[in-house]
Amino acid sequence: xxxxxxxxxxxxxxxxxxxxxxxxQVCPHGVFGEGSERVALLREPACxxxxxxxxxxxxxxxxxxxxxxCAWAMIxxxxxxxxxxxxxxxxxxxxxxxxxxxxDETPCCTNE
Amino acid sequence: MKAVQSSCCPESAEGKxxxxxxxxxxxxxxxxxxxxxxxxxxxxxxxxxxxxGWKREAHIVKPGLYRLGNxxxxxxxxxxxxxxxxxxxxxxxxxxxDAWILVLDTKxxxxxxxxxxxxxGTDELVRMIECSNLxxxxxxxxxxxxxxxxxxxxxxxxxxxxGFLVEYGPVRARDLPLYxxxxxxxxxxxxxxxxxxDRLILIPIEIIAILLPMLVISxxxxxxxxxxxxxxxxxxxxxxxxxxxxxxxxIPTRDFSSKGFILGFIVAIPFAYLFSHNPDLPGWASLLAxxxxxxxxxxxxxxxxLNFTGSTTYTSRTGVKKEIFRYVPVMVILAVLGVxxxxxxxxxxxxxxx
Numbered sequence: 001x002x003x004x005x006x007x008x009x010x011x012x013x014x015x016x017x018x019x020x021x022x023x024x025q026v027c028p029h030g031v032f033g034e035g036s037e038r039v040a041l042l043r044e045p046a047c048x049x050x051x052x053x054x055x056x057x058x059x060x061x062x063x064x065x066x067x068x069x070c071a072w073a074m075i076x077x078x079x080x081x082x083x084x085x086x087x088x089x090x091x092x093x094x095x096x097x098x099x100x101x102x103x104d105e106t107p108c109c110t111n112e
Numbered sequence: 113m114k115a116v117q118s119s120c121c122p123e124s125a126e127g128k129x130x131x132x133x134x135x136x137x138x139x140x141x142x143x144x145x146x147x148x149x150x151x152x153x154x155x156x157x158x159x160x161x162x163x164x165g166w167k168r169e170a171h172i173v174k175p176g177l178y179r180l181g182n183x184x185x186x187x188x189x190x191x192x193x194x195x196x197x198x199x200x201x202x203x204x205x206x207x208x209x210d211a212w213i214l215v216l217d218t219k220x221x222x223x224x225x226x227x228x229x230x231x232x233g234t235d236e237l238v239r240m241i242e243c244s245n246l247x248x249x250x251x252x253x254x255x256x257x258x259x260x261x262x263x264x265x266x267x268x269x270x271x272x273x274x275g276f277l278v279e280y281g282p283v284r285a286r287d288l289p290l291y292x293x294x295x296x297x298x299x300x301x302x303x304x305x306x307x308x309x310d311r312l313i314l315i316p317i318e319i320i321a322i323l324l325p326m327l328v329i330s331x332x333x334x335x336x337x338x339x340x341x342x343x344x345x346x347x348x349x350x351x352x353x354x355x356x357x358x359x360x361x362x363i364p365t366r367d368f369s370s371k372g373f374i375l376g377f378i379v380a381i382p383f384a385y386l387f388s389h390n391p392d393l394p395g396w397a398s399l400l401a402x403x404x405x406x407x408x409x410x411x412x413x414x415x416x417x418l419n420f421t422g423s424t425t426y427t428s429r430t431g432v433k434k435e436i437f438r439y440v441p442v443m444v445i446l447a448v449l450g451v452x453x454x455x456x457x458x459x460x461x462x463x464x465x466x
Contacts, residue, residue: 002365004434005427025280025297026262028304029426049428050228052262066263067429068228070422071368071436074429084433088229 008047009065014038016061023053023062142243147178149207151200158196165317168220171196175217177244178203181210185251188292190281191237191261193218193226202258205285209292212250216240227264234266234273241274256281259302304425311357314423318353322416336458344383348409351379352416357423368427369439372417376410383409397466400453407450411443418443 010031017038024032024039029046032039032053051066067085077087162171175194180203189212192202199215206213216236218226226232241247241255257265259280267278282291282301291297326349334342356363356375363371388402418435421427460466 002367002370004367004438005431008428008430022267022280025302026259028260028283028302030299030303046426047428048426049430050263052227055264055266056262056268058268065429068422069424069427069429069432071432072419072422074433074436075419075440078436084436085429 006045008044008049009063010041010044010047010049010053011063012039012041013061013063014041016059018059018061020058022056022058026052026056028052142176142245144244144249145174145176145178147180147203147213149180149203151204155196155200159200162197163313163316165320170220172220173199173215175215175240177240177246177249178213178215180206180213181208183210183212185249187211187250189214189246189250189255191216191240191255191257193221193223193232195220195222195226198222201285202288205288212246214240214244214246214255223258224260224263227261230264232261233264234269237265237270237278238273241276247275253277254279258285259283259297260304306360306425308358310425311360314357315354318357318416318420318423319350322349322353337454340383340386344380344405344409345412347379347383348376348412349416351375351409352413352420355379356413356417356420360420367435367439368421369414369418369435369443372414373410373439373442375417376413377406379413380405380409393466397457397460400457404450404453404457407446407453411446411450414439415443 012032019035019038021034021039024034028050029043029048031041031043031047033042034040047064048069049064049066051064054060054062054064054066065085068088070087073087074084078084158171161167173194173196187210190202190206191214192199194215194217199213202213214237216226216232217240218231218236221229221231223232237255237257246255247253253276255276256279260283262280265278267280270276270278279295281288282297283304284301287297287301291301326346330342330345333345352372352375356372359375360371363375365371365374383405384402387405388398390398390401393401418432418439421432421435457466
């Protein structure tokens with residue numbers, strides 16, 4: 001109830017893992033951790049689907065449909081009759097952009 | 113080799129000459145610029161303006177290779193974005209270190225956002241490594257990339273295409289001095305949090321984004337139904353843009369929309385009390401007047417709260433999409449009901465019924 005963030009599109013195939021641990025390095029939310037012989041999936045619900053782990057896995061042991069969790073971008077896409085899944089973070093360089101950057105690179109984009 | 117593709121970034125930053133080193137087989141390396149670790153008053157002013165969303169496209173540095181201090185062919189190489197806040201965080205964190213900084217052309221967007229779009233990505237990194245003739249400048253083959261660049265970078269592909277091994281540094285540039293002692297990150301250095309300070313710093317840009325519609329609606333309400341209605345509109349917006357980011361972890365429930373409904377409802381209570389205790393109104397009109405803010409204000413605050421997902425550091429697309437389907441219909445129903453009661457009251461007043 002009142003939690004839409006239980007499920008993610010993250011899929012881990014441990015049988016392919018070669019234990020290089022790049023996924024542990026790149027994940028900003030500690031979703032993966034060290035296991036005895038292979039990397040262990042520890043906190044799947046914390047996944048924000050940024051895609052860093054899958055892109056940096058040399059043996060394709062991780063799948064995730066990466067995208068930006070930005071309601072503004074998805075609602076805008078829906079209003080314009082476009083596919084919500086293909087909505088991109090609309091943070092651009094123009095004056096109409098919406099990106100709130102931080103020196104620590106924390107946020108992604110703010111609503112316009 | 114083509115520059116990064118980008119469907120969503122307006123090519124606003126003119127004057128940033130695209131690298132032409134590969135054109136017509138010429139191999140003239142780009143010039144190497146020099147920088148320092150010092151953050152000047154002018155840098156700080158630029159950061160301030162960036163925080164307020166002033167001329168977003170103006171906060172850029174020229175892409176290319178930079179010398180920090182007196183780097184040698186054995187000095188470390190760091191990658192950064194050409195957004196002033198990103199570049200300045202890196203160079204100031206490297207105070208006292210002689211290093212090379214390779215600034216990618218991210219169109220003035222910070223590392224994490226640009227990585228999400230792919231502009232801070234494998235193609236651009238490989239392109240800049242080639243353009244800057246990095247392999248001829250340094251003897252080693254390692255480049256330290258901020259961890260939050262990883263959603264755009266595939267290290268196996270970078271090494272295959274450029275020969276450079278990507279080492280992922282910590283999330284925050286300020287952790288670099290400790291990280292560089294033995295090139296190992298603690299779990300904390302690899303984690304992104306969303307502490308109060310990081311949330312508060314977003315407030316100016318949240319307000320700026322909604323300022324104009326808020327002013328127009330409040331002024332209209334002021335003339336249609338008085339100063340307290342105008343104040344209610346401003347309160348609902350400020351609840352969504354100031355209180356919401358500030359109180360985010362303290363508001364019950366996990367979903368942003370449900371948190372927004374709760375916050376908007378609480379903020380609406382004083383207005384509901386005020387409007388329903390107007391001695392000039394008959395009973396039915398008092399009831400309607402009291403319900404109006406309880407319908408409209410939570411809808412507005414919840415919508416702003418839902419849109420804050422794009423500014424956070426942890427919401428997944430799957431979750432946000434679920435939120436949109438779950439809660440936007442509720443917001444629409446509440447808002448329509450609220451507008452209908454408001455119109456009923458206004459019409460009654462015009463007709464002289466109340």
